[in-house]
Each structure stands twice: as structure tokens, then as C-alpha cells.
Amino acid sequence: MSEKLVQIEHLRQYFPVGGFGKNKKYVQAVDDVSFYINKGETLGLVGESGCGKTTTGRSLLRLYEPTGGRFVFDDEVVFDVEKKIWANMLPYRKRMQIVFQDPYASLDPRMTVGDIVGEAIDTHKLAANKQERYDIIIEMLRRVGLNSEHANRYPHEFSGGQRQRVGIARALAVNPEFIVCDEPISALDVSIQAQVINMFEELQQDMGLTYLFIAHDLSVVKHISNRIGVMYLGRMVEMADSYELTFNPMHPYTKSLISAIPIADPKIARESKRIILEGDVPSPLNPPSGCRFRTRCPYADERCAAETPEWKEVSTGHYCACHHLDKCN
């Protein structure tokens, strides 16, 4: 199973934020990000707020108009900014779906749950008649652990965990191949998170789904993903198999990120030494030259300011962008 379903090359996403003509300013939300996802695989994306992980997911689905890059989905070019190829998205929308972070904001409060799930079925004309449409809706609700009674209710009648299930049912309704999960569990209570994580895993097995799983909680991402990519200020800094990444991180940012996560085990927590990063994340409006992590990196020198570190394969399947790998390992 090493067939690449999603291939993204040099994705760039800039947002204009004022100024005119030459002085126009841009937020470089995503800059030169490349990765691939195999069929049936889960790629996790982690990073702090503002690092561009959500933007990456949304640009892929063209919820934003990408500034640069190329996206190949199942050997078909979806967009190629340099060659000005922009495929009609409608057939692709049936194959790629998204689950949003906030289940309180992403469901239309004036639509019943049945209509929310059914809307995509109507758009893509997947049902021949009303009965068939109803059957699909009920089947989807059943899949996510809800039942047919729920179809006639409105979102406000549900708890956070149930709403997120509705959001997932909506994504599943068109029988997609690829789902972008944008922080789908961050808004849920701890005891509910595990239910939703398990459901994502079961659905993947049953339906052969491919996920791009975006979250800021590395423990969750490690649990669900085959491979993990770490982003910092719009760039990918490291990518590897999830166990390789958590036990053998190479990039100084990944190292500090992992050590900063509090472990729920008092004995280990007391012994472990944290690498505390100084300062805050710089503004993406005016990112540091060269390596973007250099302002907080303990190993930074002139070279880091002058050159952008190359994205290279350090060992099989383990990619990293840093000038001083030998120094920090």
C-alpha cells in the first residue's frame, strides 16, 4: 500500500493584509510545504497556533486560493499555480471532505441534522429519490453512533461530542476517499475525545479512508497517525514515521516541542528535564530570514540567518530542515 493518493509540492499561501502597490504586505501563512500521503494512511500535522497547519489543510481543498504550488490527487492535477491549471473542483469535492474544529460553529443552526448530512447528497446527486436519500442519511448517522431519531433534530439539541459526530457524518455522506480532519477533537471534553479518536480509526478501517489529521496535541496525533509532519511558522521543519518522530526527533524545535508536553505519569514527569524555549513565535507578517526557527533556537548562528535550510532526507523516510543536525544530535 504505497500508492500516493495526495501529493503536494511547494504549497504557498499568502494573505494580503493591507498596504498598496509595492508596499502591499502579506502574511506568509504557508511557505514552500511539500508532502505526500499514501492511500489508507494518516498523516498528522502538528505545530503551535499560527504555524499554518489549518491553512495547509484548507488550501488543499481550495477553500483558499493557493498562491503557489502543485497538488496532485490520485495522479490527477487538481491545481498547479505555475502552469495555471485549475481543475473544476466539484467532482473532487465528492472525493475530499473536511471535518472542522468547532462543532458549535460549523453546523448551520437552522438546518436539521438530516438536512446537514443530506446537503452534500443533493449537491452531488447521489440519491435517485427521497427514500434513497433518507436511507443514506440514516446509514451515515448510524455509522457515527447516532440513530434515525436524531435526523429530525437541530444542532443545538446535541452535546459537543454528538455535534462532532454529525460533522463527521456530513463528511462521510459523499463516500469520500480523503478527509482533512482539522483539530476535530480539540473542542471536546477529555472523556469524549477518546470516543471520537476510536471512531476515526474504525471508519478508516471500514471505509479505507485517507486522513490528513491536523492537531496541536502531539500525543493524539502520534496515536492516530502513521507519519507526522511538524510545522513552524508556515514551514515544515520535520517529518517522519510517528514513532521515529516522537522517540528520535532531529530538529531542535521538535525536540523542545516533545519535551514541553506534560506526561501524565508523575514519576516520569518529575525526572524528565524540559527544554524550555525562550520567547514567543515571531509574526508571520515579517518572518525571520533563513531558518524561521533561528530566533528561538539555541544552536542558531549566522548561517541560519543567511540561508534557508534545505529539506532533506536524513534517514529513510525521515525528513528534516536544519543546518545544524550534527550539532544538536
Next chain:
Amino acid sequence: MGKYLVDIKNERLSFFTPAGEVKALNDVTIHLEEGEVLGIVGESGSGKSVTAYSLMGLTAHPGKLLGGTLEFNGHHVENMTEKEMRKIRGNEISIIFQDPMTSLNPVYTVGNQIEEVIRLHTDKNKAEAKARAKELLELVGINEPEKRLKQYPHELSGGMRQRIMIAIALACEPKLLIADEPTTALDVTIQAQILELMMELKEKLGMAIIMITHDLGVVASMCDKIAVMYAGRIVEYGETDDIFYNPQHMYTKGLIRSMPRLDTTEHEKLVPIEGTPVDMLNPPAGCPFAPRCDAAMKICLNQMPPQTDLEGCHYTKCWMIQKEQFEAQKGEA
């Protein structure tokens, strides 16, 4: 055992909402000694913030304290007037809120807000208050304090604002600091900075901390004791090690099992707690966790379990544990 710094006994508190009475706290008992760190864990709506707020006399309408005693440092908080409360609030007892974005006043400079606390509670004059404010910013690890004092909250990052909140809270060297999810709104690397800072300051100033959080990872590294709350009750209480290595209540066990861990080498299936949190308007008659509990018995559905004391300060409220202990005692006799 001497006198406790905090001694909450059998606190009952309800919110009288248009939809009915919400029993936010039922029979909550908490002790805290000087210099101790207590973690209160639980999901949203379990009453962890309400407990801490009521100790500061911050129970908002339509909340009402219905019973129990709240003693802090010799004061009986439940009988104090607002005027008396104001004297100790910010002085002997302080709080840091969850969201540093909304807890600072946007139209005053940072310096202004820190000096306000100092001038309210001490007889320092303006210049002395300013000097103290600068000292406090240095204490919480903010560089260029002179410049920061003149800035407004919107000019600062989230981590910086939380440091300012801590500086304000510590202005009068309180005996107790309540931290209500102090790092939930922050990124992990910033969270690590803030937690480190809090522990450092605790050592330096010798204050006690009540840490309210839903993150088991945070309490594991910081707290001496942990109270696990569910639906307005403390279902288990004990030393940090008791809670993590010898949990008794099914809810505590479930919480620990349902969290993915970063340090496992194999893919383990998570064991979620099934069901949904309690509807606090119509709580079940017996143990609130019974509808979600795998081991629930008939009695669990009808009657609230009593407190079962285990080793040391460790206790839990569960019929199963009660039964086990009863049988063990009978065997001995």
C-alpha cells in the same frame, strides 16, 4: 496536623436558573496546607472552577451557597461581607484566569493595572508602587520591564499577558494562588514556560496553589495532591501517586486509560468512557457516574456512595470500593 490554610467542609452550592436548580457542588470537602499544590481535575461543568471561585467569594448570581463552611487562613469566607472580602482578595488570596486575552483591561496600561493592586492593598505611594511593579515584572521573567509597564495588553503576546496576570496575582505575596486553567489557551512551548515559572515562584514565595485543569499531564508534574471531580462531587482524592498508580474510582481509571500517551512504543487502543457527561439539571439519583460506569450495580443507581477512606489521605466515593473494604473488615473480624 496543624491548622489548614484552606478548609472547605461539606460545601453545597446551586445555581437557580430559569430551567431549574443546578446543583453545582454537592458535599465538597477540601483541605490544603501551607505551601501545598492541589490539582482539581474534571471535565467542563464538573464544578472545579466553582469550588475555587466560591472560596474567593466570587459566586455570581444566580449561584447560592446552600451549606457547608469555607475557611481560609482563619477567615470564615461564607460569613464575610463583600467589603471584608475585598480586603483579602488580591491580598492573601489571588487568582489567575484561563484566558489572558480577556482578563486584562484593554484601556489601561499594564503598569497601571499592576500598580492598582499594590496601592489598594498596601500604603505604598505612587513611586514605590511603580518600583514594586517593575520588580514584579522582573520576577515573572519579563525583560525590559520599564517599557512593558507603559504598554497596553493588546501589544503583548498571550504568554506575556499570562505572565502579567501572574505578576498582578503575586503583587501582595498571597498565601494562596488559584490558577484556573492557566495554560489552556496557550501553546505547549509557552505552557511549559508558564508552568516552570509558577513552580519557581512557589519555591521562592512559599505560597500554596490550587491548580484547576482538565489536563492530567499538567497535574502529574506539578501537584502534591489531586482531587478528581465529577458532576459537582469529589469522587476521588489523594496524593498524586495514589491517583495515577492506584486509582480506585471508575471515573479516574477511565480518564487515565482514555488518554493517548506520548511515551508508548506500541499502538494501544484507547478505552473511552462511554456515554455523555451528566445533565446537571436532571442528575441521576445515585452515583452521578453510574450511567457511564461498566461496573455499576443496583445500589449505584439509587443511592450516593459514602466516602471510603483508604491509605493516608486517599479517599474515594464508590460503592464497589466500599463493599470491598467492608468485606475485608468482616474477614479480619
